[in-house]
Amino acid sequence: MYLEEVKMTRIQPCTADAGRMKFKAKFSRDVSEILPYINGRMQTAIYHKAAGTLTFHKEFRMITIYPEKLAVSKVINETDAFEVMGLVQNLINDTYDNRENIEPLYEMRERISPIQVYKNLPKLNCRRCGETACMAFASKLISGAQNIKNCRPLYEEGYKGNLVKLEDVLQILGYA
CATH class of the missing domain: 1.10.15.40 (Electron transport complex subunit B, putative Fe-S cluster)
Structure with missing residues (x-):
């Protein structure tokens, strides 16, 4: 398994949405090499090569993957936060396992207005x-x-x- 663990480091009330939570988590390894592959397979992702981040939305949640950490806003509660952590870990591992079949995209995709x-x-x-x-x-x-x-x-x-x-x-x- 490429990414063994995603460990929550902080959870607190969300400043963008008073009824929701935001959290940060740490990865067990640097995942920066996988970000262009996720960008290549996920049409809704926004990849910032210079910043080394990839951001996407899952329903109302905003998810940002950094090389060694994860930041998510607007989760419903702690259970939802753990589900998002699992989703991101699976996304990273699945992308790594299938990277030979994915065309990496190193540029920022143009957004639809x-x-x-x-x-x-x-x-x-x-x-x-x-x-x-x-x-x-x-x-x-x-x-x-x-x-x-x-x-x-x-x-x-x-x-x-x-x-x-x-x-x-x-x-x-x-x-x-």
Whole structure:
């Protein structure tokens, strides 16, 4: 096993979201050589070569992998934190095991903007998704805080073409 252990070093209330927690953990080894491979396989990752970090979202959680540590914000509780630690350890080990089949990506990927998503939404501002406007929904969809299925008008007649186009955009993001 490439990464034997991920050990929590600190957990505290999240400053970005009062009802959530944030934590830091230490890796049993330096994982910097694996970061470009994770970047190559994970469409939603943001790799900063100079800083040596890789950041991605898992639903509402923001996860940053450093060479020797992990920082995660917006976890629900300590149990959720341990689940995220396991997820990251599995991601790193699986990537290491399959690195011969993965094209590493050393550059920062261009991000998709909320406007690109918004263009394919019904633009009804119906609030059925729980957001005040379609633009807010688009922003949260990109960050992982919303799910495409919450935009119910997309699944109604008249918007099927929009749904297909939006699914293509989301595939680029790595959601499909």
